[in-house]
Amino acid sequence: MAQFQVNAGFMPLFDSAVLVTAREIGFAEREGIDLRLSRETSWANIRDRIAIGHFDVAHMLGPMPLACNLGLTPLASDTIVPFSLGLGGNCVTVSNAVWDGMAAHGALADLDPTRSGAALRQLIRSRAAAGESPLRFAVTHPHSGHNYELRYWLAGCGIDPSNEVEIVIVPPPFMADALAAGRIDGYCVGEPWNSVSVVAGTGHIATVKAAIWRASPEKVLGVRKSWARDHPDALSALLRALHHAARWCQDSKNHAELTDLMSKPAFLGQPAEIQMRALTGRLDVGGGVLRKVEDFFLPFDKAANFPWKSHALWFYTQMVRWGDVRYSPANTSIALDCYRPDLYRAALKPLGVALPGANAKVEGALTTATPVGSAGASLVLGPDGFFDGRIFDPDMLDAYIETQATGLQADA
Numbered sequence: 247m248a249q250f251q252v253n254a255g256f257m258p259l260f261d262s263a264v265l266v267t268a269r270e271i272g273f274a275e276r277e278g279i280d281l282r283l284s285r286e287t288s289w290a291n292i293r294d295r296i297a298i299g300h301f302d303v304a305h306m307l308g309p310m311p312l313a314c315n316l317g318l319t320p321l322a323s324d325t326i327v328p329f330s331l332g333l334g335g336n337c338v339t340v341s342n343a344v345w346d347g348m349a350a351h352g353a354l355a356d357l358d359p360t361r362s363g364a365a366l367r368q369l370i371r372s373r374a375a376a377g378e379s380p381l382r383f384a385v386t387h388p389h390s391g392h393n394y395e396l397r398y399w400l401a402g403c404g405i406d407p408s409n410e411v412e413i414v415i416v417p418p419p420f421m422a423d424a425l426a427a428g429r430i431d432g433y434c435v436g437e438p439w440n441s442v443s444v445v446a447g448t449g450h451i452a453t454v455k456a457a458i459w460r461a462s463p464e465k466v467l468g469v470r471k472s473w474a475r476d477h478p479d480a481l482s483a484l485l486r487a488l489h490h491a492a493r494w495c496q497d498s499k500n501h502a503e504l505t506d507l508m509s510k511p512a513f514l515g516q517p518a519e520i521q522m523r524a525l526t527g528r529l530d531v532g533g534g535v536l537r538k539v540e541d542f543f544l545p546f547d548k549a550a551n552f553p554w555k556s557h558a559l560w561f562y563t564q565m566v567r568w569g570d571v572r573y574s575p576a577n578t579s580i581a582l583d584c585y586r587p588d589l590y591r592a593a594l595k596p597l598g599v600a601l602p603g604a605n606a607k608v609e610g611a612l613t614t615a616t617p618v619g620s621a622g623a624s625l626v627l628g629p630d631g632f633f634d635g636r637i638f639d640p641d642m643l644d645a646y647i648e649t650q651a652t653g654l655q656a657d658a
Contacts, residue, residue, distance in 0.1 A: 249278035250480035255292045256283055256305035258419055258514050259436045260524045261335050261465045263504060264545055265305055266513055268484075268491035276490075277483040285512065288417040289387040296470055297323040302477075303484065305331060306468030309561040313389035314468075315580050316571050324471035327558070328589035329485050331465040332492070333550045335524060335543035336392060336455035337440035338399070340432035341425055344369070344381065345450035345532065355535040359453040359633040363403025366452070370410050384416035384424060384433040391455075391464050392434040394564035399458045402634040408568070425449050436464065437524035437543070438516045445520060450532030456542050459610070461550075461630045463557040466585075474589070485593035489551060496546035501525045541629075548615075548627055549602055553585040556606035556640040563643065567650045578643065600625035609638040 252274075256262040265283065268274045274281035284300075286292050289307055293314065296304045298321060306325075314322035340348070344366075351372075353365035370381060385392040397407040407413060416424050421433045422442040432452070433439075443449030455462060467488065474481050494500050505518035505525070514521065523529050527542035544550040562581035566573045587605045594601060603619045612628025619625075632638075638646055 248280035273487040297321040329467040381431040396434040482593035492546040558585040
């Protein structure tokens with residue numbers, strides 16, 4: 247009989263793989279955990295069910311625990327992040343009509359965010375001049391990496407995301423259908439829902455998260471703070487199980503088994519071949535054009551599971567930038583306390599694995615893969631650049647927020 251029972255919610259996205267394999271491949275069981283998974287259809291459901299106690303932990307959007315702790319959502323409970331479920335994995339997909347318009351303004355099927363963004367800006371301005379309605383883009387939740395990276399990309403290319411486009415909320419499994427039905431013109435979501443549109447012939451991948459901000463945070467393990475306080479041994483055991491599961495997911499020898507597992511209706515219900523694209527980074531971006539994206543999705547490598555406080559603080563700067571929350575010492579402190587590398591280290595230290603020595607790092611500074619100081623085995627980070635060449639130093643929040651407040655970076 248299992249020593250611990252843990253109830254976990256997840257969304258049907260490929261980056262739920264670490265949670266799924268922890269249960270299905272047996273890593274949770276080996277740590278004495280009966281891990282009970284519940285599939286949900288929206289991030290709002292995930293948020294609400296962890297708040298009211300249905301879930302102890304959940305597959306969560308990286309900024310969502312911050313939003314809960316900052317009082318930005320109803321039914322919010324204090325939520326902490328002791329583990330990241332991977333880096334990257336998202337794309338920006340547009341309808342064929344929008345892509346044709348972008349191509350007419352110079353976009354190429356190379357996923358380059360600067361070139362694609364410049365073409366999109368020209369298309370938006372030409373549509374506005376002709377009196378056409380703004381393009382409508384969907385994201386999965388207001389407090390999501392999708393929303394903030396889409397806005398960061400648009401603003402960095404001179405497009406005002408608050409006034410020149412419309413941004414709406416659509417659950418991930420419905421994105422491809424909404425695009426096919428003409429209800430939206432584009433979307434930002436995790437795999438496999440971008441490739442689903444490409445395979446259906448209704449969408450084209452314009453750029454990817456790994457090009458907007460390489461090796462950047464996406465989904466996390468959100469944990470109800472009260473549960474973590476009351477069940478420290480269960481949490482530590484779960485983090486060790488997830489560590490082993492993430493390493494298993496990264497190993498290419500396991501990819502066929504992993505995609506077969508995730509293709510089951512209980513998890514994603516999408517063909518294994520579509521899911522393999524996220525693991526290999528070999529994407530069909532549309533029209534049969536294949537592109538290889540380095541570090542497209544990292545479930546384990548490059549400290550993908552470490553809950554960097556600098557990741558939390560970057561999300562917080564975007565919440566401030568787009569008016570979700572006020573910039574104040576109190577709110578900054580809440581954001582700083584949300585991600586918990588101390589719990590990660592405490593759980594994994596007995597394993598003798600590589601553990602970063604710092605809690606935060608300068609984001610966007612590494613141009614090549616770089617060995618860094620760590621406890622235990624060797625650790626390599628980077629590259630981690632932003633497409634616009636900017637750097638985020640978590641020790642210089644005031645300056646970073648002030649530069650963003652000036653608005654668009656590529657107005658032309």
